[in-house]
Amino acid sequence: MTGANEPGAAMKALIARLYPICRSITGEGVRETLGILCEEIPLEIHEVPSGTPVFDWVVPDEWVIRDAFVKDGTGERIIDFQAHNLSVVNYSRPFKGTLTLDELRPHLHAEAEHPDWIPYRTSYYQENWGFCLPWNRLQAMGPGPYEVEIDAEVKPGSLTYGECFIEGRSAEEVLVSAHCCHPSLANDNLSGIAVAVELIKGLMAAKPRLSYRFIFIPGTIGSITWLALNEARFPSIKAGLVAVNLGDPGIMHYKKSRRGDAPIDRAAAHVLKARGDHRIEDFSPYGYDERQFCSPGIDLPVGCLSRTPYGRFPEYHTSADNLDLVREEALAASLAAFREIFAVLERDGTWLNLSPMAEPMLGRRGLYAAIGGRSDTKDRQMAMLWVLNQSDGRHSLLDIAEKAGLPFALIADAAEVLAAHDLLAPAEGRVL
Amino acid sequence: MTGANEPGAAMKALIARLYPICRSITGEGVRETLGILCEEIPLEIHEVPSGTPVFDWVVPDEWVIRDAFVKDGTGERIIDFQAHNLSVVNYSRPFKGTLTLDELRPHLHAEAEHPDWIPYRTSYYQENWGFCLPWNRLQAMGPGPYEVEIDAEVKPGSLTYGECFIEGRSAEEVLVSAHCCHPSLANDNLSGIAVAVELIKGLMAAKPRLSYRFIFIPGTIGSITWLALNEARFPSIKAGLVAVNLGDPGIMHYKKSRRGDAPIDRAAAHVLKARGDHRIEDFSPYGYDERQFCSPGIDLPVGCLSRTPYGRFPEYHTSADNLDLVREEALAASLAAFREIFAVLERDGTWLNLSPMAEPMLGRRGLYAAIGGRSDTKDRQMAMLWVLNQSDGRHSLLDIAEKAGLPFALIADAAEVLAAHDLLAPAEGRVL
């Protein structure tokens, strides 16, 4: 038995364990991360060789980073990869030399608006090198010279990703994607991974109707690679969610799929609304891997579920996106939202009222309060009446819940009770 | 000649005459009520035998109530059916005995929130008996014992309803339904009956285009019975209204049919908007007999027109829904709203502009102000221009009225004037 806070604590603990690893879009950091996940869930690890063409892209060479620093005249590491892996521009090419501040300055990245935080910078596809540091530290740097070294390598290898498939009674799939390419950033990346792991554990125990596929992939190139290798699966994918930024204290956000009215869009909107303060946003071609899933030739029904979205919290892509930003209760609430959305996908369907001429006599079946008169409408009774009235084969349970202004679960429960009394039957073609 | 208030007074007088009768879903109370209506309108009385199957239901046995009381130790009737017919639970089965308050209490119904009012309770389909009384009187009752008697019977008989058909030039029908099963309740029940009677009188004099069918039926089982016996009529029913709660001082409400966009829905919304403060509500499967008319296998275009809807006035289903609650001017205004809605149904139609290339020269026909220049747009002129511009066979007069933001009657008048000048012809298939 787990207590109410235990999923939150377990997710936070996993995040804390993964936090120090220096991940990138390729390399040992991703492998180490996925290896830890393998301790918790059955994860299939894929390695895709550098140079593999994937749509308009090519799998890049692998980045190896061993050390990186800038030393001042006293030999002190004033910028030190060992102290914080954001200190080096991700995918920096190797460099060694002695430079004045003027020479070094074009390779230094700092942000004046948050003078104590280290920003996160990458240079995957342009050969370059650089360091990131707090603005205050940059301001304190003298004219030099400085001893500068980046002990790194970019060489043929592979791109690594993990995949976990939970087979349901139906071949229809729900895809959940979490990126695993960010170094020490807690909310943007690790929170999504941790929620996905907890979801997998629950689904494996639950024997769901639908099948679920979770992928842990490097952002952009990872999702493009997965898509290029999995075109045959597209027709089976009936819904999907990009899981990201799920531990911060902000309200829940759902960004719709490109289609805008896919079942996942309606399910997520219904659940978030019932859960309280939230925001639903239209698709836009920026953000996380929904950009790829929703490109025009692919157009999968994949939305993005997060707390605070891409780039909208001040700590985003800085050293302040750390373990303090991620809260156990926020992670637990995010997990619950995912599970409720899955419950809608699992239970939604279209039913037929088998007694459609006038209302059936519910009282005779013990489904109705026996003493009538003074209006005493119970939500449960209303749910039954709504399901009966709307089950003409043209309205799904979610349609009915929206029209009735009642929670989906209440409507779905009513349908089950009515079906048990032979007043309702599933419309053809549905896997139960 | 009748004065402006006379219809209100006539309706109020009818309500006062019907008020004392103890009606139920079957029995002498309904027969006596319909007998009184027969004095005013040509009403066909139908008797449907107990045991007749009607869709998922069966016509119940008939209820006979002769007397009912609770006497205290002094022999005084402290609860007395003779004093108020709400005092006995409607459809109570016979009972006779001497009971302490503790034994009697489960059979007593009172409402603390309105301590001086008798609530209205029924138990049609569950064998039971009971009394209703003001909360204050219940609080004053001693431990007993009490002499208790319900002199009633439930035995094979029939369900009674009345029907009045006014044949128009077209076989298309408008259905108006009023329930006639409530005992001494004035607004919820009798107001609908009284307005329906007045509407019938007016329509008989008016020789309408459409045919009108009025049914006076017990709630729920009565409408179900009528529907089961009249399936062949469904295709002819082009519009319908449940008439209820038409005498209270609240604003007008229209609850849409299940279809939501039927001609009756649009006509009612247009008329209520033009008449002032009002409210339009979406269909929901609760309330009055629209529940049955709008069940998914029947789905007739029937809405519900009322002042304060089902269950929303404090006097609802209590002894306070009495003659004081029902106002002559409210009845008269309700009647007027019905008539205006009927007028829209009567006059709406699609016309064809016979001079559709540019505007026809209205001035030549005396249809236009002769001296132009300074903008002096009259509504009547605008109505003509709107009708001409939109009469391409795709817009009905009601469509045009809505688009123009002008009253329907003005638009319909303009169409008549234009037709008289051979600028407009009815689109095919319309009965004029």
Add this chain to the structure above:
Amino acid sequence: MTGANEPGAAMKALIARLYPICRSITGEGVRETLGILCEEIPLEIHEVPSGTPVFDWVVPDEWVIRDAFVKDGTGERIIDFQAHNLSVVNYSRPFKGTLTLDELRPHLHAEAEHPDWIPYRTSYYQENWGFCLPWNRLQAMGPGPYEVEIDAEVKPGSLTYGECFIEGRSAEEVLVSAHCCHPSLANDNLSGIAVAVELIKGLMAAKPRLSYRFIFIPGTIGSITWLALNEARFPSIKAGLVAVNLGDPGIMHYKKSRRGDAPIDRAAAHVLKARGDHRIEDFSPYGYDERQFCSPGIDLPVGCLSRTPYGRFPEYHTSADNLDLVREEALAASLAAFREIFAVLERDGTWLNLSPMAEPMLGRRGLYAAIGGRSDTKDRQMAMLWVLNQSDGRHSLLDIAEKAGLPFALIADAAEVLAAHDLLAPAEGRVL
């Protein structure tokens, strides 16, 4: 080279030159006006004989006005056509006589609400005569008698209009209509003419994709005449604007075509929104010649672009609609709005993303910022992503601009850049 204010100044100068001419729906005033336009643009002049049937109308006889006055006992002209051509009711029939004020009064038009202004009145189709004068002057008039004379004639002649066609690469036409029938009124009439002339000059220099047809016509009878003579052109007319009231200081207004969702409606709404404070209105069958272009049998996609619409400025149809009301900067801004709308019509189209599976690698093509990380979304980058994401053959560039919330020009520029990199191709059938 022209400075920023030059088009405004040129338009104002043309208006000032045209202002004194006494125009009507036929006659020398129109001919003189169009003759002046011929000095600036290649204008084809058409004469349509009186008596020519045009749809439901007939081209009227021509009005000749030589002089008109009311003299008091001292011989002074207290109402004088020579002083202001609004002083005579337009199309007044000849009259000569000596009248008391009581006899003259039915023929005098004045407006109490603007006591110093001369109102504008016409009587084209009803044989009548009259004078217009300021209210204050009317109040000062003694009992008479007065010497009254209108030296005018109504006799067979012709209706005159001008047409200018600018041939583009495509046979699809944009129609621009300006009425030229008002006497000394500056905003209502002359402003539309002046903007149209400037547009023609620009288009002749620009070699546009679309063809443009400008017509300078008398209101109502002129547009009806043009339509009756040009039915064969209707299928080519893909968009149109009535140009009117373009010099007053009010905000821009666009009144939609009868269709409501034609490309011109969407283009105008997009441009006005991007330009600032404005108002979009639904079509109504009143106002200017859009009444004729949008009659149900013609139904061309023609809207009306103006600053303050028909009848809504106090100076409307009075002597106060003079040169003071018309501002150079308002004329210049109106011209710019037309040009931007034309630019949308010229550049809008549907494209196909040639690399639709996931995003193409923009960085490789130098289309993307090289250093990623911290969110630094530029509008230009977003425009490219939106165009790529939505170019599936179902969204035009204007659709994309609306969805993206970005200016049309930015989206169209992005499409051009992407096409230059072979990432985009025009959907079939488009003239480029």
